[in-house]
Amino acid sequence: MAREVLLPRTLDDLWEIFHAEPELHLYAGGTDLLVKLRSQPPLPSGSPSPLVCLERIDGLKGIYEEDGLVCIRACTTHSEIMKDPVIRQHFPVLTKVLSLLGSPHIRNMGTIGGNICTASPAGDTLTPLYTLGASVEARSCDSGRLMPxxxxxxxxxxxxxxxxxxxxxxxxxxxxxxxxxHFEKIGQRKALAIAIASMAALIKLSGEGTIEKIRLAWGSVAPTVAVSHTIEDALTGKPLTENVLRDAMPLVTDALSPIDDVRASAGYRRRVATNLLLRLLQYKDA
Amino acid sequence: MKRGKQVPFRIGTTTPRCDACTKVTGQEKYAADYYGDHFFWAGVKRAGTPHGKLLKVNTEDAKRLKGVVAVLTSEDVAGSNRVGIIRGDQPVLADKKICYAGDPLALVIAENKEALQAAVGFITFDHEPLPGVFDVEEALKKGAPLVHEDSPEGNLLRLVSVETGKGASAFDECDVIVEGVFQTPFQEHAYLETEAGWAYLDDSEQLVVVTTTQTPFRDRNEMAPALGIDVEKIRVIVPYLGGAFGGKDGIAIQCLLGLAALHTGGVPVKMWWGREESFLASTKRLSARMRYRLGVKRDGTFHALECRAYFDTGAYAGLGETVMTLGLEHAGSAYRIPNVSIEGSCVYTNNTVGGPFRGFGVTQVTAAMEQVIDMAAQRLSIDPLAIRRSNALEKGDKNCIGVTLTHSTGIKKCLAALSEHPLWREKEGWKMKAEQFKKRGVGIACMAHAMGYPAVVPDFANAKIEFTGEGRFRIYAGIVDMGQGNTSTYAHIAGAMLGQDTSVFELVQPDTERTLPSGSSSASRTTYVYGNALIIAVEDLKKRILDKALHLFCSAQAEELMLVPGGIRHREGKKKVSLRKVAGLFDEPERTCTAHFRSPAATEMLDRIYLGPHIIFSYAAHLSYVEIDMLTGCAEVIGYLAVTDAGNVINPQAYEQQIQGGIAQGIGFALSEDYKVANGHTDTNNLATYIIPTAMDVPDMMSVAVDNVEETGPFGMKGIGEISISGPVPAIANAVADACGIRIGRNPITAENIFQALQKQDDQEKPR
Structure with missing residues (x-):
């Protein structure tokens, strides 16, 4: 049976739709949802619930600076964010991640809000956003709220x-x-790949090579992004050397809880995600 | 074709292919592009379960749905309901049994796609599940469940064995014996264009099927008895294919489309498989398990070879046994080996359906043979290139099944060119430059690939060329162009002979009513066999044109005239007459020239191997640069070289496209492609889970064509379509072994597989 797709142009239109039709599927880009729907068997009878496409709402697009903060509105596409000079200047880790996300076609369709709300353990934008300490703003027709x-x-x-x-x-x-x-993704190929494991890292390295501050996040190795203050604390104040990183590796292994799937085994994910820590050595003399 | 700069075709000079522009601009009409004002959609309900006795297909609920025109089962098939070019063991619609998860149970015809999809969902079936058989060696054990109860040798479809010299007893005379077990998985063709078609009954009640196939004439012969209609009442038309690679060699969608068109009351019907259906129901490269033993003398001379191979043909025979046989014929790759014992079993299972795939069995055995050679070289501390050079076949040698090579045999030339290439000469320096946590290795592999059908299968083509009233040339290509560009090369050949450029050529794609039977688009044969026939036809036509043109010149001899782009000129004088003007002098029957060519075939040793041996082979030597990431196990191909002897080159660009395409597909097979079937079900049912390489995963590929002429080939060429796919698995596996000392023996060599092997190696090296 044909499915209805609603294309609101403004937030007010959207709130009206919400009011009239509480059972909805929201999407912004559709690169995950449409694939998922395609693989579902058709319903034996009746019409499936309508889809609401958010990506044409102007008020949900664009990148803005405000009081030392940058706001990326949810329906901004990966390509737009990747090309944005403010993002490139302040959050190069995000630019790097996006250059490895899917393919040009997927980056042109997919949005950062969609990637977050899909909440896949392999969602590429999540690890850099965790390390950057990002907050999200949720809105309804009459209120808004901020949360980490x-x-x-x-x-x-x-x-x-x-x-x-x-x-x-x-x-x-x-x-x-x-x-x-820093960001690295291990996939089954170099493009159009879903992460087997990934790691984002932000480091404040002193002129003498000491790790003054570090944020680490791993993707695809736990139900959500894996972070650990224990690891970050263990590395803080230490020199960036192979021994220091190797000493921290058992802590990483403990922080992960990966699963087996068609792409890789849990055991491989755990060991590789741990090994990715050693890649930080490339910055030793940077 | 648009008139550009008038540069006539020349043999050996690159000319962009004739189909390039219409394809990239979207003008070319593929089988899926047929629509009409009023037409129906057809689709299939598939079993989804690998093995069972089919008791009843319940279609009543589906039939009652709005928009459903008909729901057909095996009872609606008027003919034998069986296809399969050798054994005829595959039903059009399952009747008694379900033999694999993709078996079609019912065919739905509906007014639109939505009704079709809903109706397929409403079809149920009653069956008695049977224990399945999913492993080739298990399948051959006594008491294993039988895929076909009426198969004379149970699950063994065919056993092929070849012994030469002293056979396996020659191992006693060897100084070093190396052995290994090698496995290659099912490979999905993953062509861009999934199976599609358009069919209808025309005014004369003839069934017209426009579809995706490599075998239009053979299909017609298979469809007629299966559907119970006269072969003359079937017309198969094949537009350019969007890829096939062997996966459209034989019946897949054709009978279903035809059956649907017989039940629509004259309304055209369209069918177009989705990606998942194509994955489920199309054939796969036969998976193989091969036990190899190579015996070598101390000086590196190959002395004895033993190969025990099991090929999984899945639920139906198809061409499975011929795939295995061609593999076994190449079990010794491109070398002299005086004593061999080769034995292969082609086995039925409930896994999937095996079938042709570029490389046709040779890709599997080459993966094994070229790895044991490196193992032997390492044991003897001989350079892997040197050991190959000293054993490489030469014209006059006997190949591994004992057949004397009487045609061009250029493997030594390939190895010589490889040894002089900078990638070979500079390899040690490159390896040393590996960064932290990286290791680098270089691997080589040789390969041979037979051209054409085996000896007892007549390999012929019938060319047809028409000089139209407008003074243009229309080539009727009876062999499908699945993307390899063979029909474009036909224009190249004719153009070079007639002094014409692309603008005066029209290519008619296969149509059983308009073009002549010329066999399948397969076996690296399309340009060789049709090209040879075309040359005869063009010579005939050229003579006719010059003879006619004499009337327009004050000249007594045809030899004094020459063809130039768009016309005819006197060699000395300035006078030029347009082709159109000459064409006006032709009577209708004189316009068309046809010619028949039959490829040379072995006349001796026909019983040496099933269907007889081949006599013309192409050869190649490949080299790969591979870098291993020791932190992840990921292998990256950094550089790749293919040196090929496929005779003389007609169009360098088309030649290189074939080489590069085969390498890219081979890299996919080596590193990531794995159609995994567990208990008859697959988790790799789409392009998100079945990992083909992207442009990012394929390195720059260098292609060198050695100077060698195949005397029997059109302008000295021989087949180029398949050979390059057999190189990447062993060349990359050998590079991985060179980089870090591990040999996995099974492709794809994924990062996880390498990583685990490295761990194992690490554990073994640790002091206890």
């Missing part, structure tokens, strides 16, 4: 949006002082 991204993502495919609420934007502080922005 970490609290917004509840588990695989699950986010803290309430009925009538949408993800409005992502807020990131501009004034961090990390001088190393």
């Amino acid at each position: 991204l970490k609290s917004f993502i509840l588990g695989p495919g699950s986010v803290a949006l309430q009925q009538g609420e949408i993800l409005y934007g992502i807020w990131i502080k501009k004034d961090h002082d990390f001088n190393i922005h």
